[in-house]
Amino acid sequence: MYKRQDYQPASLDIWDKKYRLKDISGQSIDLSIDDTFKRVAKALAEVEHPSVQDKWEKEFFWALSSGAIPAGRIMSNAGAGEHKPATSTINCTVSGSISDSMTGILEKVTEAGLTLKAGCGIGYEFSTLRPKGACVTGAGAYTSGPLSFMDIYDKTCYTVSSAGGRRGAQMGTFDVGHPDVEDFIKAKREDGRLRQFNLSLLITEEFIKAVKEDENWPLAFPLDPNLPEAKLVSFEDPSQIIWREWTTTQGYITNDDGLVACKVYKVIKARELWDLIMDSTYNYAEPGFILIDKVNEMNNNWFDENIRATNPCGEQPLPAYGSCLLGSVNLTRFIQHPFTDEATFNWESFRKVVGVFTRMLDNVVEINGLPIEQQREEISRKRRHGMGFLGLGSAMTMMRMKYGSPASVSYTHLTLPTIL
Secondary structure, three states: OOOOOOOOHHHHHHHHHHHOOEOOOOOEOOOOHHHHHHHHHHHHHOOOOHHHHHHHHHHHHHHHHOOEEEOHHHHHHOOOOOOOOOOOOOOEEEOOOOOOOHHHHHHHHHHHHHHHHOOOEEEEEOOOOOOOOOEEOOOOEEOOOHHHHHHHHHHHHHHOOOOOOOOOOEEEEEEOOOOOHHHHHHHHHOOOOOOOEEEEEEEOHHHHHHHHOOOEEEEEEEOOOOOHHHHOOOOOOOOOEEEEOOOOOOOOOEOOOOOEEEEEEEEEEHHHHHHHHHHHHHHHOOOEEEEHHHHHHOOOOOOOOOOOEEOOOOOOEEOOOOEEOEEEEEHHHHEEOOOOOOOEEOHHHHHHHHHHHHHHHHHHHHHOOOOOHHHHHHHHHHOOOEEEEEOHHHHHHHOOOOOOOHHHHHHHHHHHHHHO
């Protein structure tokens, strides 16, 4: 395997700017990448029983030196409490559900600010908020809609200084059946708007079916039972009311199946909406496309949670207050005799790194540093973490395999089960 000191200049530059521990005056505390590894290994080993801390500190340092790459907040903040006591070792989170009230919206803005300040990115679902032009109970006014409130979150992210030398990051998700879905799809076409957000649509199987069969697609939102219109509509008329699953039934009208009465604001052709999504994705690279029914169907914790959002880059769907605790294994570090006919992959070392790395990531749960009580409770109760790999194509090249060849496919099939 490569020696630890063989780092490219770009790698050293990124380490210095993003992960190297420095004091308040900018003086380096980590004098080398090995110092960073030692800091992280020591912090994670301190979770262990005192009798085995030294053993695991050495094991963790070995794994870090051999290709285990914890997510950025772990590398930046683990063991840095003396200099950064209010930071987290968690890269990303998902907000609690934003309730359709001014109090609920502002409560989640506060939580978002604290989360971003701790160095974590955050994702939210905004289709829980009533559409533009809907009545506001007790205020004698009409709401400006979810996108206007997203602007508040966007400015919060822009304003709050995120810890650990990186910009704040956010994901905004939105249900494909919300009355303001067309505005959401086109939102970032406006110069300067929602620039602290990635955006993704929550796509349902019901919508996909409507597209395939060229059906109409109703855009609806839960009916507020406190408004006078609730007494005027016919709940048996599907042109006025449809019944849908919703993130909450509290305060809404439900039927015997637990579905929520939703007022139909507009009916469009499903294929027209599909074309708008595809056009925006092709020309603007957003919004993303989350098959939310499949996400929940395939979730091992389906019995305990309903997922409606993801972390900012979209790679991990999470429940309310869920956290993204990830790491990757650098496959190139396990190539022996690279670029020669004798090139081989060290499976024994790889399996050992994966095993030690799993313990390391689980220990991160104990030093999560998350700022919100619900976040801490969620990560401690479920202990979610995920491990991937990087350098697959490079590893194949180092072993003189053509990418996509039968040998490379076989190698990939051997690698994946070890991680998963």
